[in-house]
Amino acid sequence: MPLPDTMFCAQQIHIPPELPDILKQFTKAAIRTQPADVLQWSAGYFSALSRGDPLPVKDRIEMPVATQKTDTGLTQGLLKVLHKQCSHKRYVELADLEEKWKNLCLPVENFRALLQLDPCKDKIEWIKFLALGCSMLGGSLNSSMKHLCEILTADPEGGPARIPFETFSYVYRYLSKLDSDILQGDTETYLATLKDTLESRKNGMIGLADFFILKRKV
């Protein structure tokens, strides 16, 4: 409310009761997300908040790794954020996506580069974009799959990141398709073998352990 003309003491200043809460949530989000450009991100945050969209907030705090060495500031967390924001629909508008990308203070060039891998017109299937992002994260296909699994999984963090095998296979195929080195036959056999291992399990979920063997420290 507008300040009265005559205010004499500090007690007269009125603070809206909702303000502290909003501030706190915002601050926490900012701390968690650690945006490079707080202002930009804040604009995206509040606009998403006002619209009622999922907020561009990381669930877990992730120290920003955007240094000079790695060109992209893209992290798994960010991808997750994007996924959170965009996963509700299958196809994502490119403009919107770009907006979101920007809000995350990610360099737009990377965005473009990503899109160049699989060029599309106006919208893109989100899964694909995600896959592309994952591929950008990790060098190899396997690592990309791992990232994907971790992003897509509903399991708690650290647990067996399981995703439906269909998704896995779809993405795997897509990525392998994009990657010209990998042969189609190999992909299929690989997938088949994987499937066999999954036969025993009833749920049809593929987890990290199935294809990604962690190097155990002896």
Added chain:
Amino acid sequence: RLFLQSLGPDRLRYRRPNRLNKAPTPLPTLDVWGAPPSPEDPRRASDGRVRAQGARERADTAAQRGGSPQPKVKGRRRWEPRSSPGRALARNRAGSRGAPSARSQLTSPGERRGGKRNSRGRPLRNASTWPWKNGAHTSPAEPDFKVGTRTASLLAQFPEVPKPDSLGRPLLNRRRPRRGRAEGRSQGPDVPRGAGLPAKTPGRKCLEAPPPGGTPGCWATKAGSSGWLGVPWNQPSVAPTSCPGNLPSRPPSFLPPLLASRNPCPWHHAHVSGSHDHLAPTCLKASLHGKRSDRAAGVASRLPDRSSPAMGTYTYTYTSRPRALPCQRRRYRDSITQPAEEPMHYGNIMYDRRVIRGNTYALQMGPLPGQPDPLEIQRQQQAKRRALARKRAQEQLRPRTPEPVEGRKHVDVQTEIYLEEIADRIIEVDVECQTDAFLDRPPTPLFIPAKTGKDVATQILEGELFDFDLEVKPMLEVLVGKTIEQSLLEVMEEEELANLWASQHAYEELRSAELAEVQRLEEQERRHREEKERRKQQQWEVVYKHNETAQKVAARVFAQRYLADLLPSVFDSLRDGGYFYDPIERDIEMGFLPWLMNEVEKTMEYSMVGRTVLDMLIREVVEKRLSMYEHKEYPPPEVKPEDGLGGPGAMGAPLTDEEFLKRSMSQPQGPLSDRDSLQRTLSNGRYVGDMSPQEGSFMEEEEDEQ
């Protein structure tokens, strides 16, 4: 004699001295009014004396009895609760009656006096000039002083007594009677006076025990007097204060003539200064100081002073200043701590009569056996009462001064020469002071310090008081700071929690993987183990079979060898057993030979039988022959034993039938042997060997028989 109560703070009481102290002067009794002592007067005077004394006594007692109010109260009130109305009456008569009558009567004595004085050349003070005649109060004891009837009467009589000078008054009063006396004396020490004195004495005596009933006349008119009591004193209450004013005027009028007349009187000789003024101050001084010794002098000195302006320039001097006899008794105790009571003898409690001795429980038991019983006591009490009544009656019957004539008043007058200060009872006055009721302490008035400092004014304009940015800064600080801090904390917490969870999940994952591995391994292990078991089992069986087989083989071999020799031995044993026999031979053995034997036996038996039969026949015959022989020949001593013997002996071997018969006839015993021999012989064929021994024995028997 007049008994005066002291007036003023000193409370000196003067009484006539004791009989012992009394100066034996044959002074005539003087009626207070100054009338020449008449036969009537002495009585009256005595009555007055009596009354006066009685009044004094009563006053004293009343004062003691009545308690506090009485001493303080004006004299008139004090007299009201007096014991006997008669006494009151007497008093009243002396005092109160004197009051109204005083006016009338005062004139008379005054006039009388005045007349007397007039006779001496003194100016006569008109009664009309008396203040009480003018309506002023003449109550003798009205003023606040403790005045007895005597005083009252005196005052009434002598209005000129100066009131303020309490000392003066008594002195003056004293003076007056003295003067009266002197006057009387001056008139002439005649009999009446003297008579008065003796009359006085018995009166005094009587007065030692104040008459209970007072004068008969008092009794008679007691009602009236009592009723009248209140009246006169009421009147005097009108102007008590006028007394002091009035009184001072009195003495001078009276006294100077007296003084003048009493020149030759030694007592009333006083050194009088020329100026009245001189007298007054000295008198006053004397009164203020309250010295008895000076009183007389002061009064004396004053009197002439007072009198002088009214009466002229008469002065009176004393050769010896009249003074009260010093009281021998101590009036005031030396120290406050010593209580003013009867002399306390600090005695031994054991010998104190007030302490009850003996049983306390037996106190109520009534009269002791040695003492008279209650009836006796009662009788004694009655007797006492009767005696008392008798005494009272006697008192009543005792001649007293007749009641004063109408218009007059009896007043007690002191006629003794000496005045003595009465000091048997210390005058005590109760003074009290009352403070106000407790009041609350009033609140302290506010202390408002004086204003110091400079006044400065200032004007505050718009916007000067409040600067938003400034004011909001702390708020913002708190808000933002707190928010950030809180969110940081929360984020950290969440992060920590999430990390924990993540690690936990990872660990769980790992664990499950390991678990799976473990399980697999376990499974593998189990399978291996089972396999191993199976193999082992198999092997065991194999071994077992092998063993068995070997054993079987060995057993077979052994058995074979063992049974190799079996067959021939078997045949041999059978052959030996006769299982392999010749049938013909067997038949012969079995069949023919037994038949043969039987046939043989039979044949043999025939021969045997025959012999036996023969034997029997022989025997019979022999027996018969024997018996026949015995019958025939008994004593045949001999039988043919030798036959027998011979028979058998002779023929031993060839035994024929003859021999048999011989033997049987020779010997009855012989048959037996015969038989035997027969038998023997029979069987000879068979057993030759046997026969021979038998024969031998037979031979012996035959020998024996023989």
